Amino acid sequence: MDISAELCFCTKDEPIHKVEIPYLLTYSLEGVTKSNLAFEAVDNIPVLDVRKHSLTYEDHGIQLEHIDSKMMYDDWQDSQKIEKVFLREARDTIRKVVGHHEVYIFEYRVRRRPKSFPYLAGQVVDPNAPVPVLGAHIDYCESDSVDRIEVIFKERAPKMLARSYQFLNLWKPLRGPVKDCPLALCDPKSVDFQNDTMLVQSVNTTSVGEFLSLHYNTSQRWYYVSEQMPWEALVFHGYDSRTPKAPGVPHAAFVQDHTVPEDQARESIEIRAVVFLDEDANESLEV
Known part of the structure; x- marks a missing residue:
């Protein structure tokens, strides 16, 4: 069903950003503030049920797809089973959505809500922590996508960068129905890319990445899947090299029900992948 919810956004026009680049440290460094971002919680945002509104990847960048999996619930504790079984299932599912292109899965994260979650609005949370992420964001941008391909493919990177490619995500719960912290997604056609997004540096111990944080705009159209099940x-x-200035799909977790018991806390897995869209099949890509 369609609902209204509270979503979290990065605030706009912070004075500190006139003298400092927006940043987020993914580790603790003595004497250095974890981040110079500030967040606001915006209540009563309409969030439409994907089940009632037909969305396709081609038209909206969002698609709900059935996924067949041999994974049992306890298997999600086994990283080897995830990598040998589920990543291949995820690749097949992605191909059902985008077509039979070359798909390379380069990262996955299993997230579980701890007892201390949700955190207070405005609190900066390590994006690498395995918890639902409340701040609305887009995982990819033009510069970071190029950097990712250079890191992933190393000496093959120049050849891969010459091809047409997309970055995308696959997200599913480990158990259901999800009544606690579902994922909200924003139709990118409703995003004012220039005014609604802010480039943020994600500083790691050995590298600096970039992602896009989202400011709130009343024109944004948000969606979720009601009572999403593990086979959905x-x-x-996330990003398309053919249209580098077009935004990917902003997304964020939101607290739908504060009364959900701990044994029904949301557990999910997120897959990040790059898809090569041209017909050059000379490179053999494995999951």
């Missing part, structure tokens, strides 16, 4: 996967667009 959301596949959503």
